[in-house]
Amino acid sequence: MAHDLYRRTPPGQHPPNRFDGYKSTASRSPTRPAVVLPQTLSEITGPLRRDERLGAQENDLTRQRMGEPLGERIVVHGRVVDEAGRPVPNALVEIWQCNAAGRYHHPGDQHDAPLDPNFYGGGRARADDNGAYRFVTIKPGAYPWGNHKNAWRPAHIHFSLFGPAFATRLITQMYFPNDPLLAYDPIYNSVPERARHRLQAAFDMDGTPAGVGAGLRIRHRAARSQRDTDGERAWLTA
Numbered sequence: 079m080a081h082d083l084y085r086r087t088p089p090g091q092h093p094p095n096r097f098d099g100y101k102s103t104a105s106r107s108p109t110r111p112a113v114v115l116p117q118t119l120s121e122i123t124g125p126l127r128r129d130e131r132l133g134a135q136e137n138d139l140t141r142q143r144m145g146e147p148l149g150e151r152i153v154v155h156g157r158v159v160d161e162a163g164r165p166v167p168n169a170l171v172e173i174w175q176c177n178a179a180g181r182y183h184h185p186g187d188q189h190d191a192p193l194d195p196n197f198y199g200g201g202r203a204r205a206d207d208n209g210a211y212r213f214v215t216i217k218p219g220a221y222p223w224g225n226h227k228n229a230w231r232p233a234h235i236h237f238s239l240f241g242p243a244f245a246t247r248l249i250t251q252m253y254f255p256n257d258p259l260l261a262y263d264p265i266y267n268s269v270p271e272r273a274r275h276r277l278q279a280a281f282d283m284d285g286t287p288a289g290v291g292a293g294l295r296i297r298h299r300a301a302r303s304q305r306d307t308d309g310e311r312a313w314l315t316a
């Protein structure tokens with residue numbers, strides 16, 4: 079029997095498929111145990127896109143339009159490393175978020191909050207030789223989402239991390255420290271308690287460039303690992 083190249087997500091790291099407080103998971107989660115299929119060639123080999131050059135402004139969400147967006151400017155940075163702390167160069171890090179008023183630049187978002195013509199809300203960065211990446215953006219606002227009575231999402235930034243293959247992709251969210259809405263958010267609280275703190279960024283004075291904006295360092299960790307001769311390897315940001 080062939081082994082998968084990439085380790086399956088260990089239990090206790092990711093949220094369950096169904097989490098009763100998160101209403102829509104009831105209709106979209108499987109009702110029977112999953113049939114585990116072997117990882118396919120396309121999952122373990124692509125998309126690499128490691129040679130794709132990113133645009134100069136893709137990691138600065140405040141300079142993608144004609145003018146400056148409204149809101150508190152922040153610098154979000156982290157490193158992509160493996161389980162042994164070794165840097166992973168060239169990882170592709172993508173983010174998307176709402177604007178400072180809590181509204182996405184998307185037709186599906188009809189929240190009664192202003193759009194900002196100078197903020198699109200999407201960016202990409204490539205990890206450097208040390209596994210480091212950096213974004214300049216605007217602190218996103220909270221927004222209502224109708225999950226339950228007076229439900230508000232805490233401020234968050236969506237993340238996609240691509241390792242060397244589709245099977246290593248991690249989709250996650252970054253939250254801000256000391257946000258009182260975290261206690262009420264079923265998406266945040268669907269993450270097992272021992273892993274939850276990893277989703278919160280930490281204020282980082284050393285990562286706060288003068289005159290630019292407050293620095294935030296990401297501490298959350300990916301759970302998807304690669305089996306190789308050196309042992310298991312995980313994608314994480316630290």
Ligand SMILES: [Fe+2]
Pocket residue numbers: 231234236
């Ligand atoms: Fe969101």
